[in-house]
Amino acid sequence: MKTRKINLLFVAIVLGLGWAMRGHFGHEWGAAWAGAMGAMAVLLVSKREDWASRAPALVALGAIGWGVGGMMSYGVVIGYCRSLSFANSLYGYVMLAIIGGLYGFIGGGLFGLGLESSKEKKPKWANLIVEMFVGGFLVWGLLIYQMEWFMTPPRSELWAACLGAAIALAWFLYRNRFTKALRVASYAALGAGFGFAFGNFIQVLGSTSGIHYNWWNVMEFTLGFFGGLGMVYAVLTREWPESVQASKTGNWIAVIFVFLFLPLTNYVNGMSIERFLKLAERLDILNAPQFSGNQMIFAGLSLILFFGLAVFVWKHSQSNKKFLQFTIPAMLFITSLQYTLFSTIQLGMFYRPFSFKYSDSLYIFIVAIMFLIWYYILRKETNLPKENAINETWKRWGVIIFSLMLVFVILALISTNVHDGISGSHDRF
16 A cells, blocks of 8 residues: 555656646647656556556657647636636636646546557557547537637637547547546546646645745646646556557657657757847846857757667667666656756756755756655555456546535635735636
C-alpha cells in the first residue's frame, strides 16, 4: 500500500511539474511536452516490460492527447472566478473544470488506448483520427456558430472543438470495448478538472493574501498534479492485457517526435531574439543583443545535446533490453531536465538573484525530489494488481459528479466573500 501511494504521488509530481513549466511556453506544444513527462512517469511506475518496449510510441500518444487541449483559451474564465457575484464565480469554476477535464480526457484516453492495444484487439487509429476531427468540427460549429453558446467571449471558443473530439473519442472507446482506456480518460478528466478549478481557488486566496507569488503557476501545477493522479490511479487499479508487439520503426519515429520535434517547436515558438531583448531590459543587462544571441545559442545547443542523449539511450536499450531499469528512467529525466533548462533560459534565471519568491526557482528542486523518489523507492519491483480494485457503476460516477458540484459551490461562496474586488475579475452575466 505504501509503494502504491508513492507511485501515485510520483506521477502526480511529474505531470504537475511539466504543466507548471508548460505555463511559460503555452499552447499545444507546451502541453504536449508536459503530457510526455506524465506518460513516461506512468510507464516507470507500472513495471510492465511489454509497455516499456513500446515506450516512445506510448509517450507520443500521451503527448499528443494532452497537447490537443492546448488550443483552448481560459484566461477570461479565470477572471470570472474572481467576480463578486456568486453566479459568475460558480460559472468560472465549473467552466475551468470542463476545460481541465477536456485536457485530461483526451490525454488519458489516447494514452490509455495505447496501453490497452493488444494482439487480439488493435484500435483502428485512422478511423479514430477522422472521427475526432469530424466530431470536433461539428460540435464547434453547432455550439458556437449556430447556438452561440460562448464560454470565453471575446476569446477563442475552441473548447467546443475539444469537447466534440472528446465525445468522439469516448464513443469510439465505448463501442469498441476499450473499457480500461475509457476509465483512464475519465479519471484523468476528473483529476485535471478538479485540479484546474481548485488551483484557481488557491490563486484567488493568494491574490487576496497580499503575498507576492506566481499563484497562476501554482494553479497550473495543480492541474497537472491532480490530472496525473487520476491517470495513474486508473492504470494501477486494473489488470491489463498483454500489449501489442513493439514496432521498431514506430518507436524511432516517436523518439524523433518526443525528443526533437517537441523541444524544437517549443524552441521556435517560446524563444526569440525579440523576447530576450525585452527580458534583458527587465533584468538591466547592458549588452542586450549579445545576451539575446547567447541565450538562443545555448538553448539550441542544449536541444541537440539532449536529443543525442535520447537517441543513445534508446539505441543502447535495443541491445541490453533493460527498459525498466535504465531506459524509462533515463528518458524521463532527459525530458524533465531539458524542459527545466528551457524554462530557466527563457526566464533568465541565470542572470537574476536566486529567490524562493519565484515559483520557477523550485523546478530543479522538484526534479531532484523526483530522482530521489525513483532511486531510493521506485527501483524496487512492484506489480499491477491481479484483480479490479473498484466496481465502476453509473451510480458511483453520479455521486462523484454531484460531490464535485458541491465543492465548486463552496469554492465560489468562499471566493466571493474573501475580497472586495481584485484585479483581473470579470462578469460573464
